[in-house]
Amino acid sequence: MSDLSAALEIVGSRWALLIVARLMDGPQRYGDLQRDLGVPTNMLATRLRELESAGVLRRLPLRHNTRAYALTERGQGLRPAIDALGRWGAANGAGTNERPEP
């Protein structure tokens, strides 16, 4: 398996990188993640479980009856990739719809 496919095995599924990017700013509560990302709740629960078992994020102890999540060091290690994808998205993303020269 190539290094890239090894990475995508963990963060290649829909919403995964968006969840990790959202946690780069610091721990987030479940409800805030769901509202900010607009991700369906069953999907969010699945992705959080997958990312937790892959050691990318961890669940914080419950406070005021709300679950919160934070990135692990492994999760923080995705910052260069997320920043690079963000730069590409800014220059080429769906919003910039003029077709480039081939």
Add this chain to the structure above:
Amino acid sequence: MSDLSAALEIVGSRWALLIVARLMDGPQRYGDLQRDLGVPTNMLATRLRELESAGVLRRLPLRHNTRAYALTERGQGLRPAIDALGRWGAANGAGTNERPEP
């Protein structure tokens, strides 16, 4: 839409980044892409069409009755993100299954 989600709109679907990474080495024929990546043919055809219409790759003129594809400049612009994901995959990917310290 965040820059990251704008990028993932185009290259976030399954196989997309693996196809782009495979073309970083140079143009590839359809059959070689399919064999090297092990991607189902209908999925490959769909992803190539999507990536072509997003200006990430282009179809090369037919030679010896085989279709080939090459990255555009926009597609080459994904190299930093693909390299960063590959580095993360090498250090943290599915193969390295020891759980990191939280």
